[in-house]
Amino acid sequence: MADARALEEVVEFTRDLVRFDTTNRGGGDGNEREAAEYAAEKLAEAGLEPVILEKAPNRSNVVARLEGTDPEAPALLVHGHLDVVPAAAADWSVDPFSGEVDADGMLWGRGTIDMKGMDAMMLAAVREWAREGVRPRRSIVFAFTADEEAEAEYGSGYLAEAHAGLFEGCTEGISESGGFTFHSGGMRLYPIAAGERGTAWLELTARGRAGHGSKANPDNAVSKLAGAIARIGAHEWPLRVTPVVEAAVAELAALHGVEPDYADLRGLQEAAQLVESTLRNSANPTVLEAGYKVNVIPEHARAEVDGRVVPGGEAEFEATMDELCGPDVAWRYAHRERPLTAPVDSPTFAAMRAAIQRFDPEGHPVPFCMSGGTDAKQFSRLGIAGYGFSPLALPPEFGYGKLAHGVDERVPVEGLRFGLRVLEDFLRNA
Structure with missing residues (x-):
């Protein structure tokens, strides 16, 4: 000690x-x-x-x-x-x-x-x-x-x-x-991370025809990019429950006395925060760049998107970005890191649980997946x-x-x- x-x-x-x-x-x-x-x-x-x-x-x-x-x-x-x-x-x-x-x-x-x-x-x-x-x-x-x-x-x-x-x-x-105190339902939880969503930072680019802002221009790079960004921001990603998240929800539901329900996490009370961002892939627009003068339609427009990918969700993520960007907007990985998962039934995970409970016998160590990396x-x-x-x-x-x-x-x-x-x-x- x-x-x-x-x-x-x-x-x-x-x-x-x-x-x-x-x-x-x-x-x-x-x-x-x-x-x-x-x-x-x-x-x-x-x-x-x-x-x-x-x-x-x-x-x-x-x-x-x-x-x-x-x-x-x-x-x-x-x-x-x-x-x-x-x-x-x-x-x-x-x-x-x-x-x-x-x-x-x-x-x-x-x-x-x-x-x-x-x-x-x-x-x-x-x-x-x-x-x-x-x-x-x-x-x-x-x-x-x-x-x-x-x-x-x-x-x-x-x-x-x-x-x-x-x-x-x-x-x-x-x-x-991981291993910090998280308070929920009057309990002290200690989430231990056994997974991470992958990092998928993207750059989006659109090219159009430059011209005067007063003229009709159906080939507007800003409009093309704005449309793709709006679609990405509004997209509802489907549920993708990984083994770590499944284990997390099961333990948290048992502690809160409710049945696991991925579609409605309210029964987990504050602990819903530990899993709500890891149930699916995500893509959040974060940067927009275009133009240099109000009466000039620019030839180029650019955006950045913070994407995160659950383990096993890479193919779905890429196919969805192709669909949402459409033929007029190109996207590429600006920075990419793999999703991670580690076993929650390993001796090492058990040793982490035991160490927490040795110093907080009323605490509840639980597995979870990080939303970031x-x-x-x-x-x-x-x-x-x-x-x-x-x-x-x-x-x-x-x-x-x-x-x-x-x-x-x-x-x-x-x-x-x-x-x-x-x-x-x-x-x-x-």
Whole structure:
């Protein structure tokens, strides 16, 4: 069990990591170097031999391996990203990179939830083991990555492509977006991710005949594109229930005392939020670009669409986009990552359940599928099955999904300490 020093260090490390401005603005604009050096230093002090790896200057990743006691056991990857999404200081109650702890025991700052708190737990657990002379049963590879908040080109994608040997023997991995408290129907649920919808970011283009805005022009690129975007926005995607979502709905329905009903999730109360976005494919128009003057019909029009695809839904997604765009609008993948699924009946999933229930006996761990994605997509190229498990205790008034990427992101200090206890217990016993 996490000792007193580890429980203090997890708070200290979270504060320190928040104070490194690792904002990822996309397009290669980011700098994780100082945070990576910090993590590497803490790992080295615990007796590990971390390496810092970069595809481009200052886009830094850290990888270190801790050998387990059972050489026959498959290795486990534990990964967390160091970059964060932008934070507009004028919108925040505090400096988003202050790492301030207030009188109510809240630790404030960009990344406290997504996901420097988990990074701190990883460091604190390793250091506790070093003090106690503990080695886990399974060998563990710890990875602190860059660029997760963009396309992972400089982070997990680079590591999986250029440094696959560092992950030799890893069959499973854990990372963000699971194991946090979710309150529903007076119960404390702990959703553990065993799947992710695939990423399908699209670029749509239409070409027409340029001309004067006062003249009749049936070959208008803007009109063509607007029609396709309207069809995409209005499309009702059919139900596609994957095994992970089926397991999630079954457990949530049983806990809420109702029968599973995919067409009407109201019986799941607040917990409907955990599954409603993963029952089908989706495509949301997000960007429109066309024209440069009100009286000029442009030759080109462009749009971007955020598509997400359930496991097994790729063919349906592509056929539907062909139909909705029609002959006058072309579409292509601007960025694409595969959907993921991992077994919910594995010993690893059972160990995650057990670790949560050991520290919250009245809590209910449940499987779910993420609507978005994580670095697990890139590591899946190495045959690593990914789970979302970054445990965190949150009070009823908190919402994990609202605070991650949101204004005034913050985390309860005691929630971090709970997370460390659960994570350390799982890693020791997995």
